[in-house]
Amino acid sequence: MTLLATHDYTIAPPQNAAVFAPHVNAPAVVAPYAKDEEIYAEEDPTRYVYKVLSGAVRITRILDDGRRHVSAFHLPGEVFGYEPDALHAFSAEAIVDSRIAVVRRAAIDDLVDRSPEAGRAMWSLAVQDMRRMREHMLLLGRKSAAQRVASLLLELSERTGARDTVQAPMSRSDMADYLGLTIETVSRTLSQFERDGLIALPTTRRIVLKNLAALKAMDR
Amino acid sequence: MTLLATHDYTIAPPQNAAVFAPHVNAPAVVAPYAKDEEIYAEEDPTRYVYKVLSGAVRITRILDDGRRHVSAFHLPGEVFGYEPDALHAFSAEAIVDSRIAVVRRAAIDDLVDRSPEAGRAMWSLAVQDMRRMREHMLLLGRKSAAQRVASLLLELSERTGARDTVQAPMSRSDMADYLGLTIETVSRTLSQFERDGLIALPTTRRIVLKNLAALKAMDR
DNA sequence: CGACACATTGAAACACTTCAAAGCGTGTGG
DNA sequence: CCACACGCTTTGAAGTGTTTCAATGTGTCG
Numbered sequence A, B: 001m002t003l004l005a006t007h008d009y010t011i012a013p014p015q016n017a018a019v020f021a022p023h024v025n026a027p028a029v030v031a032p033y034a035k036d037e038e039i040y041a042e043e044d045p046t047r048y049v050y051k052v053l054s055g056a057v058r059i060t061r062i063l064d065d066g067r068r069h070v071s072a073f074h075l076p077g078e079v080f081g082y083e084p085d086a087l088h089a090f091s092a093e094a095i096v097d098s099r100i101a102v103v104r105r106a107a108i109d110d111l112v113d114r115s116p117e118a119g120r121a122m123w124s125l126a127v128q129d130m131r132r133m134r135e136h137m138l139l140l141g142r143k144s145a146a147q148r149v150a151s152l153l154l155e156l157s158e159r160t161g162a163r164d165t166v167q168a169p170m171s172r173s174d175m176a177d178y179l180g181l182t183i184e185t186v187s188r189t190l191s192q193f194e195r196d197g198l199i200a201l202p203t204t205r206r207i208v209l210k211n212l213a214a215l216k217a218m219d220r
Numbered sequence C: 001c002g003a004c005a006c007a008t009t010g011a012a013a014c015a016c017t018t019c020a021a022a023g024c025g026t027g028t029g030g
Numbered sequence D: 001c002c003a004c005a006c007g008c009t010t011t012g013a014a015g016t017g018t019t020t021c022a023a024t025g026t027g028t029c030g
Helices: A105-114 A116-142 A145-160 A172-179 A183-195 A212-218 B105-114 B116-142 B145-160 B172-179 B183-195 B212-218
Strands: A016-021 A024-033 A038-040 A048-054 A057-062 A068-074 A091-094 A098-104 A165-167 A199-203 A206-209 B016-021 B024-033 B038-040 B048-054 B057-062 B068-074 B091-094 B098-104 B165-167 B199-203 B206-209
Touching: A016 A048, A016 A098, A016 A116, A024 A105, A024 A116, A048 A105, A057 A172, A068 A116, A068 A172, A068 B116, A098 A105, A105 A116, A105 B116, A116 A145, A116 B057, A116 B068, A116 B105, A116 B116, A116 B172, A145 A165, A145 A172, A145 A183, A145 A206, A145 A212, A172 A183, A172 B116, A183 A199, B016 B048, B016 B098, B016 B116, B024 B105, B024 B116, B048 B105, B057 B172, B068 B116, B068 B172, B098 B105, B105 B116, B116 B145, B145 B165, B145 B172, B145 B183, B145 B206, B145 B212, B172 B183, B183 B199
Parallel strands: none
Antiparallel strands: A016 A024, A024 A098, A038 A091, A048 A098, A057 A068, A057 A091, A165 A206, A199 A206, B016 B024, B024 B098, B038 B091, B048 B098, B057 B068, B057 B091, B165 B206, B199 B206
């Protein structure tokens, strides 16, 4: 099921302290993950919490009929993998070759029990995630295809800190499954944006935002 | 903007201790809210945290073009209103006449700072919400109208503990804005379910689940 | 009982999907 | 170093589920 054979965090000796959040420094193993490698699977025990150091991660779920849904992307600096139950309800995969800091969940729990600051920091992370999810529900529930794609471009631009050139780590397929669209619709929408002078597409994964104001106006 | 004039929690004297979660007992004011009354608005300061005692609450957001999105319903026993930022990004309204326990956010924060159990309890609430949101994103991103309506019926049945008769507190419009559909599609889908013998509709807000297995099979 | 909001039903329109084919880029082997 | 092959992306045309527009039905509250 999982590929943990190559990532046996319990044995790995070189332990660094990872700063997951202010006041949350826990012993961490830094593990490399290859493009498309699974970090955890649905139904895996939730034994670890992760932080992206480099690369990018997608959180996915497969429906019975094979359709896939991407519920989130995680970029460098972001924490993922803390779920409530004993088992993961979603799976996580590296989108590109990535370096991930891995911490035992128990270590986080201990920290939070001993330090109110740590507790508050983790709380703040959760609550930030919740806001992002609510915004995303709004997108999925009420926005048009053009608005969804514009939102993604703006989100990538903001979260990577890129002023106007976005280097998208994910494929059209990842984008589509995140936006609740098909790859064709994503592609067509990007082409239309290019024709309208809103963006330029020097390569498929590099997107130059030529008219941020218009993209923002189209969103919402 | 807000209707707080009639709900000045800072003055109200009869303070009871509300059990928000295990180990989270904070001084609370119990306030009645009428159907459609606003509990807080977008941009209001996030000074309070709330718990539904009776009735039901919807969390909404209005887009520029007037379209509305309902990101969540909250039923008796559920906590809502803790958002990360200093201002609410969404608004909350009573769906029917409701009784709500209101606690100052600072009181919760103090408790959490002093007691790891309280912190863990609040954490667990947040994480439960997150799971629900992820499931809902899946619904909005990848499910058909019939699947969405079936999901709502099952969700109401589970969350109210009703075995087979669901008393829906919300209108078709609320359902539609929650499911990312129109009221017409919700109505048509319920009618179709009735024709198919999956449910019965003695009144518009009372829904008898006649074939739970089929509804569950249709979902996912 | 009448009025008003809410819900249902029907028909036409439309946005997005599905199915299909062609283009493009990258890596590999001859 | 070129040629081919494979995967991903783009583009086109037809199909479909949901929306939109419009009208009728139904329950509830003064």
